[in-house]
Amino acid sequence: MSQASTEIIRISAHAGPVPGAGIDREFQVCKLVDTTTCIGCKACEVACLEWNGYPFSETTFANTYQTMPETTWNYWNLIKFNEHERADGSLMLLMRKDQCMHCEDPGCLAACPADGAIVQYANGIVDFQEAHCIGCGYCISGCPFNIPRFSPAARKVFKCTLCNDRVSQGLEPACIKACPTGCLHFGTKTEMKELAETRAQQLRDQSGFPDAGVYDPAGVSGTHVIYVLHDAKNPEAYGGLPKDPHIPWAVQLWKKPLKWIGNLGIIAGVVGVFVHYLRFGPKVVREDELRSHGEIK
Amino acid sequence: MSREPYLLPNGRVLRYTFRERLVHWLAGVSYVYLLLTGLAFWSPWLFWIAVVLGSPTISRAFHPWIGIVFLIAVCLMYSMWAAQMGETSADKAWWQAIGHYIRNEDRQVPSADRFNPGQKLLFWGFFWNAIVLLLSGLILWFPQSIPWNLRFLHLAAVLIHPISTLLTIALFIIHVYMGTAMERGAFGSVIRGDVSRAWADTHHHSWYQQLLRDSARK
Numbered sequence: 113m114s115q116a117s118t119e120i121i122r123i124s125a126h127a128g129p130v131p132g133a134g135i136d137r138e139f140q141v142c143k144l145v146d147t148t149t150c151i152g153c154k155a156c157e158v159a160c161l162e163w164n165g166y167p168f169s170e171t172t173f174a175n176t177y178q179t180m181p182e183t184t185w186n187y188w189n190l191i192k193f194n195e196h197e198r199a200d201g202s203l204m205l206l207m208r209k210d211q212c213m214h215c216e217d218p219g220c221l222a223a224c225p226a227d228g229a230i231v232q233y234a235n236g237i238v239d240f241q242e243a244h245c246i247g248c249g250y251c252i253s254g255c256p257f258n259i260p261r262f263s264p265a266a267r268k269v270f271k272c273t274l275c276n277d278r279v280s281q282g283l284e285p286a287c288i289k290a291c292p293t294g295c296l297h298f299g300t301k302t303e304m305k306e307l308a309e310t311r312a313q314q315l316r317d318q319s320g321f322p323d324a325g326v327y328d329p330a331g332v333s334g335t336h337v338i339y340v341l342h343d344a345k346n347p348e349a350y351g352g353l354p355k356d357p358h359i360p361w362a363v364q365l366w367k368k369p370l371k372w373i374g375n376l377g378i379i380a381g382v383v384g385v386f387v388h389y390l391r392f393g394p395k396v397v398r399e400d401e402l403r404s405h406g407e408i409k
Numbered sequence: 410m411s412r413e414p415y416l417l418p419n420g421r422v423l424r425y426t427f428r429e430r431l432v433h434w435l436a437g438v439s440y441v442y443l444l445l446t447g448l449a450f451w452s453p454w455l456f457w458i459a460v461v462l463g464s465p466t467i468s469r470a471f472h473p474w475i476g477i478v479f480l481i482a483v484c485l486m487y488s489m490w491a492a493q494m495g496e497t498s499a500d501k502a503w504w505q506a507i508g509h510y511i512r513n514e515d516r517q518v519p520s521a522d523r524f525n526p527g528q529k530l531l532f533w534g535f536f537w538n539a540i541v542l543l544l545s546g547l548i549l550w551f552p553q554s555i556p557w558n559l560r561f562l563h564l565a566a567v568l569i570h571p572i573s574t575l576l577t578i579a580l581f582i583i584h585v586y587m588g589t590a591m592e593r594g595a596f597g598s599v600i601r602g603d604v605s606r607a608w609a610d611t612h613h614h615s616w617y618q619q620l621l622r623d624s625a626r627k
């Protein structure tokens with residue numbers, strides 16, 4: 113938006129077309145993760161730690177290639193590794209980079225009660241502002257992707273920022289820079305969507321994956337991290353990617369109708385007792401009019 | 410009950426003992442704190458309350474602990490009053506005459522015991538909601554330790570906790586209104602503890618009669 117005053121659309125007494133007029137600047141950013149070319153090298157995990165200044169965590173070995181079972185408050189980016197048996201009996205090793213999806217319609221933000229603890233930028237990045245976070249953990253239930261992580265020491269939540277600090281300076285996120293296979297891409301949402309669709313088409317036409325497709329779930333109005341999957345019909349196989357993610361209905365019910373019914377109810381109650389007082393006044397006991405005049409009945 | 414001197418030498422009637430008043434205000438003050446901090450997180454328009462009460466982080470940290478204090482007060486109340494809050498056969502007639510009660514036609518209201526049926530409703534309403542608030546509050550307290558596949562528990566608590574709060578708010582508005590503005594003399598009964606004989610006779614006729622009978626027997 114700030115560039116708007118440097119873009120010229122009309123020029124006085126100018127021969128020929130206005131240079132640059134009609135340029136459409138897209139602000140929406142997107143990270144594309146092509147699971148079909150990920151080799152599970154975990155360079156992105158390391159880059160994420162390095163850029164964000166977190167120490168290396170102990171890896172846990174649980175008979176899988178994964179670094180640890182889940183992301184943690186200071187480990188935001190994890191390659192989820194799954195062995196998947198296909199219908200013809202052949203085995204596939206599915207690797208999916210798990211991190212915040214930067215939902216267009218973020219459930220974490222909808223659920224948060226603290227002013228300014230979660231913001232969404234015009235470029236689509238959803239960012240936690242830990243200074244304003246009260247550590248209630250409502251965002252944990254609001255998120256359909258199981259992303260926000262509570263730090264017991266800080267009593268606040270943390271997650272991937274999509275390297276907002278880098279992106280705002282015109283750089284790509286650290287994970288993108290580290291990826292050796294080119295399975296990670298970063299650009300505008302339109303570009304990434306096109307690239308993803310092209311790749312999915314290629315997988316369908318040339319690589320024998322008839323169900324290959326792009327994961328950009330409509331339930332949260334799309335995400336700013338999208339996947340190319342060999343089998344878009346079965347995202348759950350990729351370490352629990354939800355098929356149809358949406359903001360939990362309990363959060364929607366609580367934040368909208370319940371809130372308004374409750375607020376109106378409270379106001380009605382206060383007005384009600386006030387009107388009662390105006391109409392009927394107080395119960396005043398007349399000291400001279402005992403029901404029993406002090407006698408025992 | 411009859412062992413305590415309910416008919417005071419100065420001609421007034423002891424309505425609430427010191428212990429009863431203390432427990433009442435422990436519950437009252439902790440409830441109001443919970444209500445204010447809770448409402449701050451309920452509506453963005455009320456978030457400023459959390460700022461005034463220290464900081465949003467402090468309000469979040471203290472709310473569950475004060476919830477425990479509130480629950481202790483409610484349990485003490487239960488031990489003091491539950492026996493006197495039981496439903497009796499006379500309650501139905503009182504509820505049928507509720508219109509008279511509302512219109513301050515107190516002569517037409519059937520005589521009440523130490524607690525009238527409306528007060529019993531208040532007591533049990535608060536008691537059961539306090540338990541629901543504790544159970545849902547415990548889940549809200551430690552969201553990070555709820556496994557992902559059990560998160561429906563947290564989502565349920567996120568609905569149940571405020572619904573239960575709203576029910577107590579309905580009771581609370583009526584209770585505060587009646588205790589301060591509507592029923593003259595009632596506020597003094599939870600502060601100084603005593604009421605006039607006429608007050609006891611009008612509002613809790615059966616109870617007052619019992620006091621007179623007990624003192625006559627002694």
Ligand code: HEM
Pocket residue numbers: 225248440443444445446447448450451452468469470472473474475476477479480539542543544545546547548549550551567570571574577
């Ligand atoms: C009995 C023990 C209680 C516990 C352990 C408890 C705990 C909690 C926790 C952890 C939260 C979520 C974080 C926060 O906003 O602070 C919460 C929210 C809340 N609490 Fe309580 N609480 C208790 C009792 C009460 C009572 C008695 C009230 C009523 C006055 C109350 C009213 C609220 C409200 C209105 C919210 C905000 C709900 C929302 O935003 O939808 N709580 N409580």
Ligand code: SF4
Pocket residue numbers: 220223224225226229230240244245246247248249250251252260268269
């Ligand atoms: S834990 Fe922090 S970010 Fe999450 S909902 Fe609560 S205040 Fe908002």
Ligand code: SF4
Pocket residue numbers: 211212213214215218219220221238254255256257258259260271
């Ligand atoms: S994935 Fe979760 S934490 Fe990330 S923006 Fe969406 S709802 Fe928020």
